[in-house]
Amino acid sequence: MSREGRRALLVLGFGHFVNDLHTSTLYPLLPLIARKLNLSEAEVFWLAPLLNFTSSLMQPVYGFLADRYSRRAFAIAGPALAGSFLSLIGTATSYGMLLLFLVLGGIGNGAFHPQGAALAARTHEHRRRLALSMFSSSGTLGFALGPLIITAIVAATDLTRTYALMPLGWLAALLLHRYGPRDDWRERHSNRSHALTELTGTLRRVWRPMLSLYLITVSRSALYVMTNSYMPFVLTQRGYGLRQTGGLLTAYLLAGACGSFLGGAFAERFGGRWLTFGTGALIPLLFAMAALGRGPLSVAALIAGGFTLMSVFPVNVATAQELAPRETSTVSALMMGFAWGIGSMAPALGEPLTRMFGFEGVLAAMAAFPFATSLLALWIPEGRALALPSRATSPHPAR
Numbered sequence: 001m002s003r004e005g006r007r008a009l010l011v012l013g014f015g016h017f018v019n020d021l022h023t024s025t026l027y028p029l030l031p032l033i034a035r036k037l038n039l040s041e042a043e044v045f046w047l048a049p050l051l052n053f054t055s056s057l058m059q060p061v062y063g064f065l066a067d068r069y070s071r072r073a074f075a076i077a078g079p080a081l082a083g084s085f086l087s088l089i090g091t092a093t094s095y096g097m098l099l100l101f102l103v104l105g106g107i108g109n110g111a112f113h114p115q116g117a118a119l120a121a122r123t124h125e126h127r128r129r130l131a132l133s134m135f136s137s138s139g140t141l142g143f144a145l146g147p148l149i150i151t152a153i154v155a156a157t158d159l160t161r162t163y164a165l166m167p168l169g170w171l172a173a174l175l176l177h178r179y180g181p182r183d184d185w186r187e188r189h190s191n192r193s194h195a196l197t198e199l200t201g202t203l204r205r206v207w208r209p210m211l212s213l214y215l216i217t218v219s220r221s222a223l224y225v226m227t228n229s230y231m232p233f234v235l236t237q238r239g240y241g242l243r244q245t246g247g248l249l250t251a252y253l254l255a256g257a258c259g260s261f262l263g264g265a266f267a268e269r270f271g272g273r274w275l276t277f278g279t280g281a282l283i284p285l286l287f288a289m290a291a292l293g294r295g296p297l298s299v300a301a302l303i304a305g306g307f308t309l310m311s312v313f314p315v316n317v318a319t320a321q322e323l324a325p326r327e328t329s330t331v332s333a334l335m336m337g338f339a340w341g342i343g344s345m346a347p348a349l350g351e352p353l354t355r356m357f358g359f360e361g362v363l364a365a366m367a368a369f370p371f372a373t374s375l376l377a378l379w380i381p382e383g384r385a386l387a388l389p390s391r392a393t394s395p396h397p398a399r
Contacts, residue, residue: 084169
């Protein structure tokens, strides 16, 4: 990797860190915001889905536009918008104002992700999985540290001082503008009026492996988000205090960041197929031990489960980009945003089952789905075979 490539990847990783850090600050503040604005439970429970809709489910739209105009502009604007508006949630004086901050901040968060992933892959195209692992783990680290940082700020001051994080978003945007990769205008489509036709044609050629990657990502993101939502209740029932619960969840999230980073290095050497299948086989065992076990063994299994679960996400994004090399932002959005958006619905969908089987039982059963979808990896092409079909059928040169 060249010096310019390393610098560009570093600033993209910092942008991802800041972007996801701002997003995760909402969750620990929900009780305080509800008390301040006198919100009902229904109003509170709509806040996270609204942020998720604008930041995750809309990512394919942002990716489609960026693939045809300017990935760089979207990547720069993302952290600036997310930092400017999500850092104001503590200052909101009405429910409508809070919703506006979440919508605008969510748009910024979603606008950055697919473009950031597409640009990160360009910094080291010969080792795309490693570059995307570094990019992905930076975001996971930010997501893990966001709750710790914002609660420390609010505890030392008050809820209205959440804006103290705003300069981080501006700094990330400034660094991306100064050191981020430039757009290669030769890669822009010659006729934007045919853009949607070209996109559907590309996806039609590779729909089988792309669907497999998508299902693998949805099943793992569903378990990841469900664990974040259910384990606090499990730990509280076991007698853990607030600080202990927060510490264990942070350890789980940080282990996921390590898995994201090391998974790419493993896949570069041994292949993403065996990484997906091997970790898929371990997930049911680890999460069953975490949910149903007790004591240090349960804690160790939870941390190892986070590492194992997150290890394939950047690898899946890299594989999707290789399957559709002219639509890297769009397919990155499908894997990073839309798949995560669908997976994040799992806690709400699983809630009725927790009344019958408990949080532990639902988590242990849910861990079977990543194993089932990991079998699909055996039919996903790897290496040189990935690019051959799209190159053979596309009139345009691949990136």
